Amino acid sequence: MAATVKEFGGSGTFKHGVHPPERKHFSEDIPIEVIPSPKKVLMPMLQHVGAPSVPVVKAKDVVALGDIVCKSGGFVSVPHHAPIAGKILKSTVTTLPNGRHVQVIPIKADGEQLEGQALKDEIIGGEWPLDSLDQYDRQTITEAIAKAGIVGLGGAAFPAHVKYTPNDEKPVDTVLINGCECEPYLTPDYRVMMEATQAVVAGAILAGKAAGAKDIIIGVEDNKPEAVKALRQAAADTGVKVALLQTKYPQGSEKQLIMAVLKREVPLGGLPLDVGVAVSNVGTASAIARAVMRGKPLTHRVVSVTGSGVRNPKNLLVPIGIAYRELIEYCGGLTEDAARIISGGPMMGFAFANLDAPVTKGTSAMTVLTAEDVRKADETACIRCGRCVDACPMNLVPTKIALASRAKDVDLAQAYHIMACFECGSCAFTCPASIPLVQLIRTGKARVMASQRK
Ligand code: SF4
Numbered sequence: 228m229a230a231t232v233k234e235f236g237g238s239g240t241f242k243h244g245v246h247p248p249e250r251k252h253f254s255e256d257i258p259i260e261v262i263p264s265p266k267k268v269l270m271p272m273l274q275h276v277g278a279p280s281v282p283v284v285k286a287k288d289v290v291a292l293g294d295i296v297c298k299s300g301g302f303v304s305v306p307h308h309a310p311i312a313g314k315i316l317k318s319t320v321t322t323l324p325n326g327r328h329v330q331v332i333p334i335k336a337d338g339e340q341l342e343g344q345a346l347k348d349e350i351i352g353g354e355w356p357l358d359s360l361d362q363y364d365r366q367t368i369t370e371a372i373a374k375a376g377i378v379g380l381g382g383a384a385f386p387a388h389v390k391y392t393p394n395d396e397k398p399v400d401t402v403l404i405n406g407c408e409c410e411p412y413l414t415p416d417y418r419v420m421m422e423a424t425q426a427v428v429a430g431a432i433l434a435g436k437a438a439g440a441k442d443i444i445i446g447v448e449d450n451k452p453e454a455v456k457a458l459r460q461a462a463a464d465t466g467v468k469v470a471l472l473q474t475k476y477p478q479g480s481e482k483q484l485i486m487a488v489l490k491r492e493v494p495l496g497g498l499p500l501d502v503g504v505a506v507s508n509v510g511t512a513s514a515i516a517r518a519v520m521r522g523k524p525l526t527h528r529v530v531s532v533t534g535s536g537v538r539n540p541k542n543l544l545v546p547i548g549i550a551y552r553e554l555i556e557y558c559g560g561l562t563e564d565a566a567r568i569i570s571g572g573p574m575m576g577f578a579f580a581n582l583d584a585p586v587t588k589g590t591s592a593m594t595v596l597t598a599e600d601v602r603k604a605d606e607t608a609c610i611r612c613g614r615c616v617d618a619c620p621m622n623l624v625p626t627k628i629a630l631a632s633r634a635k636d637v638d639l640a641q642a643y644h645i646m647a648c649f650e651c652g653s654c655a656f657t658c659p660a661s662i663p664l665v666q667l668i669r670t671g672k673a674r675v676m677a678s679q680r681k
């Protein structure tokens with residue numbers, strides 16, 4: 228019998244949120260394809276939450292696929308590994324789509340590369356025997372996760388080993404694997420659930436063992452029935468449960484997911500750990516399985532190249548560090564009416580113009596919108612309709628925060644809990660006056676952080 232979400236305490240949804248058009252049809256049914264190995268990659272030293280990684284190579288060094296390029300810069304940090312075989316070039320600086328200027332280590336391809344189906348088999352294909360997982364203990368698993376440089380692949384890029392290192396003060400009873408993928412357009416997680424189902428289940432079990440959790444639950448929205456079916460089949464007799472959730476944005480956010488599945492409220496400013504939960508994305512789970520069962524580091528990830536502004540949308544397995552430009556070219560280029568390129572999806576992603584920027588471990592998609600997609604009414608005055616308040620999953624009052632931000636009133640913005648906003652965009656999506664609430668809140672948050680540095 229399939230598990231229903233009620234048995235975990237939740238109702239299968241959370242309060243507030245919105246239903247933006249899903250637009251998954253561009254890429255959801257397109258199997259993951261391996262992009263040809265690039266001539267060069269740029270490996271950013273800071274592509275995760277925490278301290279920058281520290282280079283362990285120098286110009287002219289030769290590296291093989293999977294060799295370490297940067298070591299971890301602290302406990303909340305990760306190492307990075309060569310995604311191609313090649314020669315190290317002199318380090319330089321680039322700007323990522325989120326506007327951050329970061330140091331990068333270029334690697335120029337040299338020698339034979341693992342490519343095509345062989346690469347796909349090695350990363351997500353083949354067998355992931357679930358009856359072999361007893362041999363791995365807690366410490367072995369967390370060490371393998373840390374050594375492999377795994378971060379949250381849903382976009383947060385938080386070092387995964389930190390969540391799974393035993394913490395006696397805050398024990399974890401539940402590992403939640405996030406298969407919601409609630410952001411419009413995006414489909415990499417869906418394809419991973421469909422094509423690497425057993426690896427996802429194996430990674431979920433390993434994450435549960437590392438955390439010492441008694442329950443392991445994979446949460447998936449009801450707009451992905453095929454993924455639910457595949458996961459339930461793969462997880463049969465393993466103890467891993469699959470919770471079916473109502474489709475709503477931003478359910479893939481950790482706090483909303485925990486509420487939807489377990490009905491536990493993460494305190495304002497708190498973490499899932501505060502309510503006994505560790506959350507990882509399905510892609511992260513498959514990377515954990517690979518790190519532990521095959522001893523391989525995180526060198527590649529699945530990225531959707533999607534939207535009506537790209538000629539042939541695809542789901543691609545790409546090396547970390549490949550330029551966005553190569554993804555677009557491989558997908559047939561931009562359409563004539565392409566108007567906005569976004570790293571990620573339209574709700575939480577970053578519009579950018581530097582196509583030479585590298586894909587990082589947190590890059591889930593490249594969404595290209597047309598002029599028609601982005602056409603928007605001019606901003607008008609707030610009519611105090613309260614829709615933004617009804618939409619906010621964090622129970623904030625976005626209109627007041629935005630006003631405080633416009634007035635550059637740092638104290639007032641903090642009194643309205645500006646820092647609790649995670650920029651999901653639900654408020655701006657629903658605003659009939661087209662007020663750029665998220666941009667105003669982002670600016671306000673930057674001002675608060677600057678004031679704290681003084
Ligand atoms: S205020 Fe922040 S958290 Fe609330 S809806 Fe707007 S963007 Fe999302």
Ligand code: SF4
Pocket residue numbers: 608609610611612613614615616625626654657658659660661662
């Ligand atoms: S949704 Fe827009 S118009 Fe309505 S209260 Fe919020 S900011 Fe004002």
